[in-house]
Amino acid sequence: MDNAAPRAIVAAMRFDTDIAVVGGGLNGLTLALALARGPLHVTVIDTRPADAGRAPDFDGRSYALANASARLLQNLGLWDTLHGDAQPINEIKVSDGRVGDGAALLGLHFASAEIEEGPMGQMVEDRHLRAALLDAVGANDRIDHRAPATVTAQDMEDHGATLTLADGGSLRARLVIGADGRASGMAARAGIRRTGWPYRQSALVCAIAHEKPHHGTAHQLFLPAGPLAILPLKGNRSSIVWTERTGLAEEIAALPEADYLHVLRPRFGDFLGRIELAGARYTYPLSLSLADRLAAPRLALVGDAAHGVHPIAGQGLNAGLKDVAALAQVLEEARRRGEDIGAADVLERYARWRRFDTATLATATDLFNRLFSSDRPGLRLLRDAGMRAVQAAPGLRRNFIREAAGLIGDLPDLMRG
Template sequence: MDNPTLPHILRVMEYDSDIAIVGGGLNGCALALALASGGMSVTLIDSLPIDTLTEDSFDGRSYALALASKRLLDALGTWKMLADDVQPMLEIKVTDGRAGEGPSPFWMHFDHTEIEEGPMGFMVEDRHLRRAFLAQIAAHDRITHLTSETVIAQSVDQSAASVALESGKTIRTRLLVGSDGRRSGVAERGGIGRSFKDYGQTALVAAIGHQLPHHGIAHQFFMPAGPLAILPLTGNRSSIVWAESHERAKELSALSDDAFIDALRPAFGDFLGDIHVTGARFSYPLNLTLADRLVDNRLALVGDAAHGVHPIAGQGLNLGLRDVGALAQTLVDARRRGEDIGSQAVLARYEEWRRFDTTTLAMATNSFNELFSNDNPLLRAGRDIGMGLVNAIPALRRTFIREAAGLTGDLPRLLQGRPL
């Protein structure tokens, strides 16, 4: 006798892929590659057209990748594609002061030779990392990459998550992952709220060409309005991330390149000789956002969809890649044990693994910004003495270096450079 429920059961068991990732930025791409390397099928959904994603024009965006993040990219096979386009960070110098007055006599200096593992980090331009990811994704038979596609609705039931696309397509999957930024539609549609704090600052980002070599040294200069990071790129170029008040940043953004350099010079100094803008300049408001939870029924969040932090320590992408490593390992291990990868029991392991780290770093960057982005004489004296003490104690310096390199805590296998 025919079983009338059989067609329904078959429909329930049909999936377009094991996992659908909404958001094709760097974290989404890395997660797709990580999951595919673990034997899972992935649908990666991006609202941007492929021509925009693969554009080679330099727009100034660059990232400071911690050593642990480099190891993840190595394990995924991406790093070898970037060999000619990365700049090791060999030293970090942290100073405090006012633009045009020079730095405080108290400062911190971190040298990569103080740890055994090698350079503590690497600078890579967005265009090079993005194109390397996209080339790998295009060649992978377990990844379906949908571009120029916008998610307009999502739903979950006991056995699956589904997303409806503006084009009329529907994708049915075991698990839906939101990697779609600080205003995550996946989180919002899933009923996940978030905490928000406006820092009253805007980050001005640009690449600066300079007369003299940087020798692989990164600089962080804390000023009353916000920090200025000068980060070494390949050749005689550096990336700057300059935090200013919203009003001042708007004025600076409207300037010509030459006028912008004139405004930057008092803070930048002359240690690299003549300077000029190379590539585009852009800006974005600085805020802190934390999702109330990282998971829900057949739903998980990674990267800025889970947490958006101040760039004061350059850890935004590194934090997202730790999410990628933890979620990929959690899901791949669960599947190998025969578990339902979208179950609450499995997803709870990911949240438990990542919640403390993400919250701690968010609070740390918030505290650093509040401590340094002011001109209070008592706070200035306290932080300068603190930096001097850290710089004078080798054990403390090594602790800071290992933290910046991403070598502390319970690291996923990929961030140890090991395959899933």
């Protein structure tokens, strides 16, 4: 089929920007930088004021970036800024326990030394990552960061899209990308339905300072109410992602600091010595939420707008960054071939690339949560037997390590070495 006529129509139309990224979170800002490496002009529409995400002091939020995600940031020129504040994850220890066991009875041990690519991941505080992204976006003359701004309506036409903004203005783009979270307005207005369910669990998120060094080791402790992740930060500090039944989580979240720590300690154990809170505390309900489609006319979805999964494996942001790298590669290859970057067949290449991976991640996290968030004796025997089998098989263990590092599957170029 001759695509010359559609290309000519698109070329003749007047656009305010090539690509509008709706959502100024970590995925949206990273995507803007990835897209603006070439001649494309990108506009980020962010509901928050431009500097709202900057926090001069540690506020308790941090992220476990897989090895492949750190490569993406390095290839975008951000890692020189971040590496001094990042904590490598050199080991992961996994145990199946009960309240009071702590992290002493370890069933699995993964070490970065078993792979050639380096640390399995890096822990980066939100304040450092967000500031690096905002600075890079602000310094790029091919990116227009509109903040605060909100999309209230969208008109997806054959050869372009028009977004209506809350201030009465409008924006015309060749392509729109929804990076606006699980409650994506872009997806809803495009008629994209979501599949999912609540877990009746909530995550309690905080950071602690502790007496003993963590040696770059991440701990995943599976308790009957849900997993407890202890993730190493720079210095004698760790990030905590602690899952409880929603009712109990709300009660714990409302406790004074001393009582909060009193509840955490028997779950946490004493292997890091004395602990105290560092930064703010957060809590949010957990659910599975998958968009039925990753693309619609003139629209692609990335990050939580496309897939929101249980944090049991800490892969939510990593999956979003893989979306970012894959979509940026598909669009750049289409541009080089002279294709319309918002055409349905171009967007379908992205959707096809990411569809299986995101569905597999959602299924795996859902299954692991159901399998491990139980104290039934039969399930405990099954879990423990499985962990012993993995620990005893070097090849299988290596595959788990590479999976945790984000190195399995068809990686986008930006995530390669």
